Amino acid sequence: MQRKDFLRNGFAALGLVSIVPLACSKEDVxxxxxxxxxxxxxxxGDCTVSPTETAGPFPTKTPSSLVRSDIRDDRTxxxxxxNITILNTNNSCTALQNAIVDIWHCDKDGYYSxxxxxxxxxxxxxxxxxxxxxxxxxTDGLVTFTSVFPGWYAGRAPHxxxxxxxxxxxxxxxTQIAFPEDVTKTVYTTAQLYGYTKGTQDTSNAADNIxxxxxxxxxxxxxxxxxxxYTLTHTVYVAx
Numbered sequence: 001m002q003r004k005d006f007l008r009n010g011f012a013a014l015g016l017v018s019i020v021p022l023a024c025s026k027e028d029v030x031x032x033x034x035x036x037x038x039x040x041x042x043x044x045g046d047c048t049v050s051p052t053e054t055a056g057p058f059p060t061k062t063p064s065s066l067v068r069s070d071i072r073d074d075r076t077x078x079x080x081x082x083n084i085t086i087l088n089t090n091n092s093c094t095a096l097q098n099a100i101v102d103i104w105h106c107d108k109d110g111y112y113s114x115x116x117x118x119x120x121x122x123x124x125x126x127x128x129x130x131x132x133x134x135x136x137x138x139t140d141g142l143v144t145f146t147s148v149f150p151g152w153y154a155g156r157a158p159h160x161x162x163x164x165x166x167x168x169x170x171x172x173x174x175t176q177i178a179f180p181e182d183v184t185k186t187v188y189t190t191a192q193l194y195g196y197t198k199g200t201q202d203t204s205n206a207a208d209n210i211x212x213x214x215x216x217x218x219x220x221x222x223x224x225x226x227x228x229x230y231t232l233t234h235t236v237y238v239a240x
Contacts, residue, residue, distance in 0.1 A: 047093040050237045051214040053176045056161060057120055058112040060132045063102045063163070070146040071133035077108040077148030078187055078194050079229030084177075086141045086164055088240035095141030096240045098167040103145060104132040105160045108195050110153035136167075149187050149230060150179075152201040157208040158184050164238050172238040178211045178219045183230065191226045 060066065082103065088096040106112050113131060117124035131150075135143035152158045160177040181204060188200050205211045211218055224230035 047087075047089050048237060049089050049239050050173060050175050051217055053161075053174060053210055053218075055163065055174050058104070058115050059161070059163075060102055060104050060129075061114050063132070063134050066102075066129060066132050067134045069133065069135055069144060071103070071131050072146060072148055073113075073128065073130035075107045075130045075148050076195055077151075078191055078196070078226050080147045080149045081229065081231045082145040082147055082160065083231065083233045084143050084145075084162065085233075085235045086137050086143070086240075087235060087237050088141075089237050090239050093237065095137070095139065096238065097137055097139050097141065099137040099141070099172070099238070099240065100134060100165040100167070100169065101137060101143045102132070102134045102163040102165075103147075103160055105147070105150040106153060107131055108148060108151040109198070110151045149191075149196075151196065151198065152184075152188070152203070155203055155209075157201060157203050157205045157211060159208075159210070160232075162236060164236060166240055172240060173236065175236060176210055176218060177232070177234050178205050178208070178215055179232075180219065180222055181205060183222045187226060187230075194226065 084101060084103070086096045086099045086101060087093040104112070107130065111121060111123050111125060113125045113128045115121050116126055131147060133145055133147075135145065137143050150158050150160065158179045161174070162177060163174045164172045166172055181201075185200055188196050188198065205215050205219070220232045220234040222230050222232050
């Protein structure tokens with residue numbers, strides 16, 4: 001997979017959030033395709049590893065200290081339940097038990113915890129760790145988190161970062177999860193009472209430099225409503 005260029009245009013005109021564009025490109029790796037997933041699955045149903053993606057400029061600094069299922073802290077927004085199933089391609093895509101799963105994402109305003117006060121993110125959140133957490137899969141390969149629906153920032157489609165380790169702590173995969181655009185449009189244009197005031201995202205999934213060539217493998221299924229909250233369901237395939 002070739003490295004893609006960073007998105008360069010259209011950021012200064014936004015003026016809605018003080019974040020310099022952080023459109024990280026894919027790593028120079030060969031990512032298998034054909035992941036069979038209930039949310040954005042491949043039509044082939046192949047048992048292959050999910051795409052490897054960059055951890056981005058804001059990875060969790062000490063994930064082992066954030067073992068928790070409710071990752072909201074003081075962040076407000078539409079409630080989002082995150083259900084991620086880890087399957088093992090080395091064992092006919094059966095559930096991978098005792099896998100360690102870290103997730104992290106921005107808040108409704110597009111800001112990340114653990115970083116800030118720099119050109120990359122002007123608002124300083126270096127001393128907090130909201131919207132970051134770690135869980136271990138059960139016999140069904142499932143981890144669940146309670147979070148808030150993420151916002152967006154210039155140059156990226158809405159997303160969640162995922163890092164999967166085996167039970168010994170060896171890294172198996174870093175990937176990302178995309179959101180259906182009909183759902184994001186609903187939240188960003190009608191959930192003002194929950195604090196979503198920036199309007200519709202500036203970058204579509206198809207134009208996103210992470211998802212543009214792998215969206216069918218990284219697109220989650222999301223069900224629910226603004227008032228009742230949403231549930232995200234996604235399957236990640238690793239060579240465990």
